[in-house]
Amino acid sequence: MAARKDFVGDINPTKLAWSLVVGVARLYEFPSQWNKNEVFSLELVLQDEKGDRIHATVCKPGLELFKNRIKEHCVYSMQNFIVKLNNGKVRTTPHKYKLNFYTKTVVAALPIETFAFNPFKFRPFHELDENGPTDGNLLFDYIGEVVGKEEVRGLITRTGDETKLITLQLEDLDLATDFVPCSQRISQLEAQPQYSVRDEISAGIVPVRTIEEVLNITEETSCWIVGTIVSLEVGKDDWSYMSCKTCPKKVVQSKDRYWCDNCRRVGFKVMLRYRLQLIVTDGSGCLNLIVWNKEAEQMIGKAAEKVKELSKCDKGDSYPKYLENMIDKRFLFKLNITYKNINSVEGVYSVTKLSDDESLMSSYGVPNSSSDASMLPNIPIAETDEDSNGHAAVSLSKDSAVESNCDSSCQTPAKRTSSDAVDDSPATAALSPDVQASANKTFKRNCGRKKID
Secondary structure, three states: OOOOOOHHHHHHOOOOOOEEEEEEHHHHHHHHOOOOOEEEEEEEEEEEEOOOOOEEEHHHHHHHHOOOOOOOOEEEEOOOEEEEEOOHHHHOOOOOOEEEEOOOOOOEEEEHHHHOOOOOOOOOOHHHHHHEEEEOOOOOOOOOOEEEOOOOOOEEOOOOEEEEEEEEEEOOOOOOEEEEEEEEEEEEOOOOOOHHHHHHOOOOOOOOOHHHHHHHOOOOOEEEEEEEEEOOOOOOOOOEEEEEOOOOOOOEEOOEEEEEEOOOOOOOOOEEEEEEEEEEOOOEEEEEEEEEEEHHHHHHOOOHHHHHHOOOOOOOOOOOHHHHHOOOOOEEEEEEEEEHHHHOOOOEEEEEEEEHHHHHHHHHHOOHHHHHHHHHHHHHOOEEEEEEOOOEEEEOOOOEEEEEEOHHHHHOOOOOOOOOOOOOOOOOOOOOOOOOOOOOOOOOOOOOOOOOO
């Protein structure tokens, strides 16, 4: 006769002799508030074959018995529990009750094939976006790419303990324009050491690469490059965005109010943050980079709000003139290279840190006096003409022209043109065979070139 089996959804405080067949979806240790090196309890999230979940706790008396016997993502037969109300401040499941192990609790390992156990509960972006306020303690899983982060911040808990908090920005893999800011708490003991740029490079912790080497990388990694900014790939309205002051999430404006989907707040002041897309080169190739607020402010020397104020008198449909101060400037950029960059022909690389330390750049890059941008004369560049196939032809000399095999999407939005180009004739330029394009011309990765008769 088969043993009786109960289901998580049926659990209530009317008895102790519950018999469950469950998988351990989550398992973590809870430290003692008096001694951080001592484990106070073992916390589990149990899931049955119906997918229902309930939280369970192994208190100190049972730690020695169960700590090494229960593993995450394994399946067990468990009997006999104390059932309590699940009304604490930390609730990992929506179940009304939770379980406590005690001296008569019995645990036996079962084959993973006992039932179709999936320990993950993935939630799509639109569900997070549309469901409104949710219990911040309930556990769920999300698949996304980390595209940005804020600096690690110190945090004091309610019990007076020091810890650290880092806010990450996740991009939805199905909708590339959607972002989900999230926070991850890091214990002070586990936080990675913070190195200065010089220490990080000099000690070889993060290597310095050429752009050509970056384009040939086949594994996810981080590295530094020395690059000169030759183009801004932004227009009048997309060089910045209005964000929540608490998180980097873009806010939604409704009349004179703002709404943050992440913080679930309305009617608060907002912050203008940078979102700059740049083309940089080092003579060996060119890269399309995205630079977020902190690093962009470090490059420009002014907050986005101030630059917006300075641009009130600007005419035209291009980005603020003040941003042109970045053109031809050279920086050390730290890149986070993901599989998305590796697997795409036209990737945008995220900048996580930068430096303008000239001595470092001279040590690892081209000396500033002969930087790649200075190889090109400061002359006007003719406008591009698209043919019926979306190819753009750019005239660079009286006798020859260069045709880019790039589609029209590589054109800079609302690109500024030189006021010196007053006639309809092609602009003249001397083009070095080692340089891919003009310092004022849009670059695109792997753009082929050929001479046009």
